[in-house]
Amino acid sequence: MMDEKPFDKPVTLELGRIGDFRRIGSTREAVECLVTVWPLNRGARHRDAVETCLKALDGHRSSEDARRALIEAAMESDVLAPQRTRH
Known part of the structure; x- marks a missing residue:
């Protein structure tokens, strides 16, 4: 089983309702979320995030790279939670 590759700080998303x-x-x-529950408004940042996360799981990128890519994809799809809810 591959390592989870934890983030230093979680990313909070607002998905669905x-x-x-x-x-x-x-x-x-992040990979599970990007592949299974991500909204349909997927763009280039989403594809980059999936690729970066998979490379991080394989040891070719850092978990911080994966976290940054997830945040960029979330901003692109407008699912990054408001700052006040990210604690």
Whole structure:
């Protein structure tokens, strides 16, 4: 089983209904979220995030690279939770 590759700080996303928050704490969780529950408005940042996360799980990129890519994809798809809910 591959390492989870934890993030230093979780990323909070608002997926589905308003107020339905999901905290992503590792690269493995990020891949699962990007592939299974991500909204249909996927763009280039989403593809980059999936690729970066998979490379991080394989040891070719850092978990911080994966976290940054997830945040960029979340901003592109407008699912990054408001700052006040990210604790």
